[in-house]
Amino acid sequence: MNTTPGRPPHAPTAVLIGAPTDVGAGHRGASMGPEALRVAGLQPALESHGLQVIDSGNLSGPNNPWKPPVDGYRHLPEVVLWNQAVFDAVYGELAQGRLPILLGGDHCLGLGSVSAVAKHCRETGKKLRVLWLDAHADFNTSELTPSGNVHGMPVACLCGLGPAELTGLGGHTPALRPDQIRQIGIRSVDEGEKRLVHEQGLEVFDMRFIDEHGMRHAMVQALAGLDDNTHLHVSFDVDFLDPEIAPGVGTTIPGGPTYREAQLCMEMIADSGCLGSLDIVELNPALDVRNKTAVLAVDLVESLFGKSTLMRERDRR
Known part of the structure; x- marks a missing residue:
């Protein structure tokens, strides 16, 4: 049993896991995201909530050739190499019973991260639920997007379209079924991408839904059906947040x-007790103001691990 003072026994x-690349993005700068999160105090913030935290440093990968x-794809060989490195690192930590936190880097890296989590769940018999917190659906394909930027394609690739x-990073295609993912905060979707999202049957809680029904109702539905055998993966794109409070991203919507939302x-994710892995991506310090977006991201990640503004007992599983 772990008996470190102040740390819960389990x-x-x-x-x-730092992945300093913007190889899948349309703007440079997300490669500096991992260091900005460290400067904003991510490790001590998590440690203050009872976690043991190991900083494994940064993965290595090819430079952005720009x-x-x-x-139809920008930098596909480089994107593949970075995602393979992420896959190996995340899968390795899960195999040791640890909770991997990927520090991006752009959101194309969600491919490697979620593929690793999906493989781990297949091998351990756990159910998988992915929450994709993002302004964008990330369900483009090479036929739908002229830019070819892969950070707009990871969900489609995870569902086998790419x-x-x-699509075969984890040795199983598709890595993810559409019914295993919930998208929250979406407000920018291309027309062709919209049709594809509907065809695939993704469950999307866009900002219209949140405006009409509230964040609480959206999260109740997004978390419905979780149990003690569920591995919950959160892929947190910082552009999920309103740019008034989080300007340090490449694609402000x-x-x-x-x-408060x-x-x-x-x-509510913390209350579920199911969080097993996390991505923090698309933080772009080059576009930030005195690292305020990184500080906000750290504040929100603390809430994923137990910080609450409410004086109440949590429902412990």
């Missing part, structure tokens, strides 16, 4: 969740 060990798309090098989202 607290998980969280491992920070070239135009080839056959090049084999990405107005009308996102407020600070975002806090409630994170607190």
Whole structure:
């Protein structure tokens, strides 16, 4: 039993995995995201909530060549190499019973991270639920997007729509069934992408839904059906947040969740007791103001691990 003072006896060990690349993005700067999160105090913040935290440093991968798309994909060889590195690192930590926290980097890295989690769940017999917190559906394909930026394609690739090098990362295609993912905060979807989302039957709690029904109702539905055998993965794109409070992202979309809506989202995820892995992606310090977006991201991640503004007892599983 772990008897470190102040740490619950069954607290998980969280491992920070930096992936400093913007190879899948349309703007440079997300490669600096991991260091900005460290500077904002992510490790001590998590440790203050009883976690043992190991910072494994940064993964290595190819430089961003900053070239135009080839056959509908920008930087596909580099994207594959980065995602393979992420896959190996996340899968390795899960195999040791640790909680991996991926520090991106752009959201194309969610491919490697979620593919690793999906493989782990298949092997251990756990159910998988993915919460995709994002302003974008990320369900584009090379036929739908002229930019070819893969950070707009990871959910489609995870559902088997994309090049084999990405859809088969975990040795199983598709890595994810559409009914295993819930998207929250969506407010920017291309027309062709919208049709594909409907065809695949993704469950999307967009900002219209949140405006009409509230964040609490959205999260109740997004978390419905979780149990003690569920592994919950959260893929947190910082552009999920309204740019008024989080300007440090490459693709700012107005009308996102407020600070309190975002806090409630994170607190309800924490209340589920099922969080098993996390991505924090698309933080772009080059576009930030005195690292305020990184500080906010750390604040919200603290809420995922037990910080609450409410003086109440949590429902412990």
